[in-house]
Amino acid sequence: MARPKKEQSLRRSHPVMLRFTDTEYERLSFHAEAARLPLAEYIRRQVTGKTVKVKYEVVADLPELKKLIAEFGKIGSNLNQIARHFNSGGIHSQEMRKKIDQGISDIYEMKYEVLKIAGDFRSLSPGDTAVQKGDSLHGNPETYRQ
Known part of the structure; x- marks a missing residue:
């Protein structure tokens, strides 16, 4: 069974060619991997101003x-x-x-x-601006x- 076709308004039909230096490409690849996104999706979100959430896993072996x-x-x-x-x-x-x-x-x-x-x-909740002295x-x- 074939994959259903996307609606015309959802299709990405305008390719854009970009060239990056090795350093730029490595940096973009690193950030895309940290955000757990494919490189193209990461760049698309950056260009369109959408938020990219990066999750870091902290491991301490002390x-x-x-x-x-x-x-x-x-x-x-x-x-x-x-x-x-x-x-x-x-x-x-x-x-x-x-x-x-x-x-x-x-x-x-x-x-x-x-x-x-x-x-x-621990991050402060959005309403908290600072911790009062003694709190x-x-x-x-x-x-x-x-």
Whole structure:
């Protein structure tokens, strides 16, 4: 079965010949590949002013980051044990509450360490223009300190 023909208004019937230097061509090819588009489509979008979204994949293989991930796993295990204790009718005590608060504080501190190592890739929402002094995008470990 043959492919259906496009409508006349959708057909691209006007070829344009462009010549690029090796450097220009490599640069265009690199950007088209980063945008995951064929070269012709990338150039077409650039010329017509349409937006081209480029997605970057960041991979970090840092020993510090691996250590923090292991710590997060241990904390998750501890939180599961605490939840199991409370769900099985365990007694709520001040000591237990302090340990939970300390654990939450430790989690926030590790989060800050991760952000220092890997950088903060969180973008502000369109309505946010700046972070007010004292405001935090990631919570405050001091909230849980006793």
